Amino acid sequence: MSTEKSRDPLDVDLAQMPGQGLSKEDAFLRILDGHWRYLDNQRRNVTTTEEDRNRHAQGQYPFAAILGCADSRVSPEVIFDQGQGDLFVVRVAGNVVGDFEVASLEYAIEHLGVSLVIVMGHEKCGAVKSAIATREAPGAIGKLLQQIYPAVDEAKNMEGDLLALAVRCHVSRCVDLLVEQSPSIASRVTDGRLRVIGLIYDLGSGDLDIRNTRG
Numbered sequence: 001m002s003t004e005k006s007r008d009p010l011d012v013d014l015a016q017m018p019g020q021g022l023s024k025e026d027a028f029l030r031i032l033d034g035h036w037r038y039l040d041n042q043r044r045n046v047t048t049t050e051e052d053r054n055r056h057a058q059g060q061y062p063f064a065a066i067l068g069c070a071d072s073r074v075s076p077e078v079i080f081d082q083g084q085g086d087l088f089v090v091r092v093a094g095n096v097v098g099d100f101e102v103a104s105l106e107y108a109i110e111h112l113g114v115s116l117v118i119v120m121g122h123e124k125c126g127a128v129k130s131a132i133a134t135r136e137a138p139g140a141i142g143k144l145l146q147q148i149y150p151a152v153d154e155a156k157n158m159e160g161d162l163l164a165l166a167v168r169c170h171v172s173r174c175v176d177l178l179v180e181q182s183p184s185i186a187s188r189v190t191d192g193r194l195r196v197i198g199l200i201y202d203l204g205s206g207d208l209d210i211r212n213t214r215g
């Protein structure tokens with residue numbers, strides 16, 4: 001399979017191509033390969049040599065961009081078993097889609113050649129829990145929670161656990177918002193150059209649940 005060539009972290013030629021030379025399909029296979037290693041307790045023993053640092057100093061060539069929650073338990077580099085320079089990661093409580101998050105992802109797509117964006121929410125997300133608990137939060141937290149209220153309202157019309165449903169609705173909504181709010185992302189999704197995938201990470205089992213895909 002074509003992903004074989006991308007697995008060796010010492011393959012400097014591939015590592016220094018935009019998006020590490022991976023198609024959106026192969027980029028996701030590499031994510032899944034790494035996640036399997038994580039689940040199987042086979043994470044690579046990543047070392048950083050002086051040669052690696054010199055290479056990083058020349059430029060960055062991540063193969064995927066992640067919008068994830070700031071929660072300390074959901075580090076994409078750990079969960080997807082990737083090394084320094086492999087993932088362009090934007091983390092914010094509740095993985096909300098605001099202007100700064102969109103701008104950061106647009107940079108990875110337009111300037112670094114990333115063809116895969118993953119929005120990763122997670123079970124028992126504290127930000128979503130807060131959005132369920134209150135509509136009265138003050139200041140900056142209140143502004144952040146406003147980004148999650150539409151998903152909570154959507155989930156309230158469904159049968160089942162409200163938090164779990166709201167987490168799911170929120171991730172799906174974040175994927176759609178990214179496409180709607182960024183003409184750059186929308187055009188690339190439409191012409192097939194970019195894929196945006198919404199995932200839920202389960203803290204207990206470590207499993208990933210794919211919610212929705214655009215592109």
Ligand SMILES: [Zn+2]
Nearest residue numbers: 069071125126
């Ligand atoms: Zn969270």
